[in-house]
Amino acid sequence: xxxxxxxxxxxxxxxxxxxxxxxxxxxxxxxxxxxxxxxxxxxxxxxxxxxxxxxxxxxxxxxxxxxxxxxxxxxxxxxxxxxxxxxxxxxxxxxxxxxxxxxxxxxxxxxxxxxxxxxxxxxxxxxxxxxxxxxxxxxxxxxxxxxxxxxxxxxxxxxxxxxxxxxxxxxxxxxxxxxxxxxxxxxx
Amino acid sequence: xxxxxxxxxxxxxxxxxxxxxxxxxxxxxxxxxxxxxxxxxxxxxxxxxxxxxxxxxxxxxxxxxxxxxxxxxxxxxxxxxxxxxxxxxxxxxxxxxxxxxxxxxxxxxxxxxxxxxxxxxxxxxxxxxxxxxxxxxxxxxxxxxxxxxxxxxxxxxxxxxxxxxxxxxxxxxxxxxxxxxxxxxxxxxxxxxxxxxxxxxxxxxxxxxxxxxxxxxxxxxxxxxxxxxxxxxxxxxxxxxxxxxxxxxxxxxxxxxxxxxxxxxxxxxxxxxxxxxxxxxxxxxxxxxxxxxxxxxxxxxxxxxxxxxxxxxxxxxxxxxxxxxxxxxxxxxxxxxxxxxxxxxxxxxxxxxxxxxxxxxxxxxxxxxxxxxxxxxxxxxxxxxxxxxxxxxxxxxxxxxxxxxxxxxxxxxxxxxxxxxxxxxxxxxxxxxxxxxxxxxxxxxxxxxxxxxxxxxxxxxxxxxxxxx
Numbered sequence: 222x223x224x225x226x227x228x229x230x231x232x233x234x235x236x237x238x239x240x241x242x243x244x245x246x247x248x249x250x251x252x253x254x255x256x257x258x259x260x261x262x263x264x265x266x267x268x269x270x271x272x273x274x275x276x277x278x279x280x281x282x283x284x285x286x287x288x289x290x291x292x293x294x295x296x297x298x299x300x301x302x303x304x305x306x307x308x309x310x311x312x313x314x315x316x317x318x319x320x321x322x323x324x325x326x327x328x329x330x331x332x333x334x335x336x337x338x339x340x341x342x343x344x345x346x347x348x349x350x351x352x353x354x355x356x357x358x359x360x361x362x363x364x365x366x367x368x369x370x371x372x373x374x375x376x377x378x379x380x381x382x383x384x385x386x387x388x389x390x391x392x393x394x395x396x397x398x399x400x401x402x403x404x405x406x407x408x409x
Numbered sequence: 410x411x412x413x414x415x416x417x418x419x420x421x422x423x424x425x426x427x428x429x430x431x432x433x434x435x436x437x438x439x440x441x442x443x444x445x446x447x448x449x450x451x452x453x454x455x456x457x458x459x460x461x462x463x464x465x466x467x468x469x470x471x472x473x474x475x476x477x478x479x480x481x482x483x484x485x486x487x488x489x490x491x492x493x494x495x496x497x498x499x500x501x502x503x504x505x506x507x508x509x510x511x512x513x514x515x516x517x518x519x520x521x522x523x524x525x526x527x528x529x530x531x532x533x534x535x536x537x538x539x540x541x542x543x544x545x546x547x548x549x550x551x552x553x554x555x556x557x558x559x560x561x562x563x564x565x566x567x568x569x570x571x572x573x574x575x576x577x578x579x580x581x582x583x584x585x586x587x588x589x590x591x592x593x594x595x596x597x598x599x600x601x602x603x604x605x606x607x608x609x610x611x612x613x614x615x616x617x618x619x620x621x622x623x624x625x626x627x628x629x630x631x632x633x634x635x636x637x638x639x640x641x642x643x644x645x646x647x648x649x650x651x652x653x654x655x656x657x658x659x660x661x662x663x664x665x666x667x668x669x670x671x672x673x674x675x676x677x678x679x680x681x682x683x684x685x686x687x688x689x690x691x692x693x694x695x696x697x698x699x700x701x702x703x704x705x706x707x708x709x710x711x712x713x714x715x716x717x718x719x720x721x722x723x724x725x726x727x728x729x730x731x732x733x734x735x736x737x738x739x740x741x742x743x744x745x746x747x748x749x750x751x752x753x754x755x756x757x758x759x760x761x762x763x764x765x766x767x768x769x770x771x772x773x774x775x776x777x778x779x780x781x782x783x784x785x786x787x788x789x790x791x792x793x794x795x796x797x798x799x800x801x802x803x804x805x806x807x808x809x810x811x812x813x814x815x816x817x818x819x820x821x822x823x824x825x826x827x828x829x830x831x832x833x834x835x836x837x838x839x840x841x842x843x844x845x846x847x848x849x850x851x852x853x854x855x856x857x858x859x860x861x862x863x864x865x866x867x868x869x870x871x872x873x874x875x876x877x878x
Binding site: 345 | 756810816819823826827834
């Protein structure tokens with residue numbers, strides 16, 4: 222009987238020890254940007270304060286005669302020894318004539334063209350890492366998505382171009398297809 | 410019942426017989442092994458095995474930053490050992506002690522290949538038949554084994570110190586007899602610092618180096634710990650270190666230089682045209698457009714074309730064969746011009762090499778006839794970094810297109826707060842090419858000299874910084 226109790230106690234202690242350290246996801250950026258603190262192995266960057274909820278859903282708007290649809294979902298990924306809650310963004314762009322410019326809506330989570338690897342900025346915006354299909358000629362950067370304060374169905378978005386170009390680019394700098402200035406969006 | 414008892418006795422007898430036979434057999438084996446050992450106390454290392462041994466050493470040193478050997482000769486001479494039919498494999502080398510004549514000596518002793526670097530400084534009083542001078546014996550890493558002063562064939566002084574901290578201290582300070590004085594304090598060695606650093610000088614004054622010869626025991630410190638007493642192996646076997654016949658040497662363009670990226674980088678920082686670009690670009694990181702140059706093989710610099718409104722520089726369309734490398738800026742984080750509730754949206758920049766930089770660097774290395782000249786430098790407000798290549802260019806294979814690495818690259822820089830740690834782990838896990846060396850160049854406050862640190866990963870995947878001395 223004593224052995225049984227001892228086993229239970231040891232198991233409980235082990236499980237306590239194995240419990241992952243949870244870090245609020247909004248602190249991720251400040252961890253390395255401000256404090257230079259390494260995220261410990263096994264940590265879970267978790268949306269404990271439900272900050273992601275306001276970003277989720279389908280958002281539509283127009284900019285320079287193009288129509289944009291953005292779909293944002295939540296995902297939990299495991300990488301390099303940690304777990305992280307993050308947002309994924311897919312999008313569809315059509316021009317004034319209804320011609321399709323780009324559509325990533327059906328791409329799997331691991332596609333580089335699904336926006337991810339983001340963080341919550343000090344402004345409250347969610348900042349997505351962006352890679353376009355013409356990445357080699359400069360379709361890359363950060364997409365800032367800001368859900369308008371005191372509303373539930375309004376948001377705005379723009380692309381800050383990184384523009385990193387690669388030696389294999391032989392067609393010159395790519396045209397950017399995401400809005401370079403704020404686009405107003407309405408939740409559907 | 411009787412039959413059972415009989416069988417048991419028979420079994421016991423049989424067991425005893427088998428045991429005896431086994432014992433005899435083991436005894437024979439022991440004897441033959443002993444004989445074998447005696448026969449093989451000293452054995453020749455063939456030229457082929459000598460080359461394999463040194464290639465293996467050079468490969469292991471390609472990741473090292475503090476090379477004692479500067480260059481290894483291209484010939485192996487097999488030299489006589491007295492009272493033995495075995496030969497000593499001798500390879501000429503250059504060490505950091507430029508004033509000493511040095512050779513690697515390879516010999517198999519008791520079944521193991523032993524190597525030492527044997528260096529001599531000959532005094533003017535030496536004659537054809539009588540040696541006067543200094544002898545330094547180290548391992549291939551430059552760790553001190555023995556040193557002697559010999560006057561007219563007599564060993565007049567011998568250092569006995571084996572303290573590792575002293576050896577490391579000597580190496581770190583790269584002590585060599587550059588001053589060429591006689592120390593003026595009774596120290597018999599032209600490398601005066603040895604007298605101050607090493608523990609003991611024993612004057613033995615024994616005629617142990619007649620006619621330019623030293624015993625194998627003294628060369629390899631077998632059993633005697635480098636002293637005249639307690640000799641076990643090679644006591645009566647001598648090698649003539651004055652013999653230059655067939656010793657080969659360094660012929661132009663054939664010596665096999667050992668890469669030392671620290672030395673190359675320090676020499677680069679001393680180069681006026683490079684440092685001018687380096688300092689010019691250090692004033693450009695606060696701008697919103699990247700700036701940079703490629704360095705051509707003739708040492709001239711060509712400005713890189715900005716593209717994408719200056720967000721990046723074009724490395725396309727360049728003939729990598731004609732380049733030594735490139736130097737460019739990565740900008741500071743910048744305000745995008747968009748504001749939310751009075752707060753600016755900030756575009757963050759990774760202030761270290763991008764995948765495009767790494768791929769361009771490797772392509773230049775791959776097409777270069779001399780990788781010692783190849784580099785990539787990135788200038789940022791939080792530190793300047795240089796890449797150097799010490800690996801085998803034929804191993805630069807299987808690379809994906811640079812843009813295919815961006816997703817993984819961002820994951821690594823997202824995961825680790827240290828850019829260096831994220832970058833080095835990205836190189837290890839995704840680029841997978843040995844020999845890419847990362848250095849950080851800093852100029853301490855109030856100092857006019859640059860300091861260089863080599864950045865590597867330790868066994869736990871964390872960044873290890875070493876000073877380039």
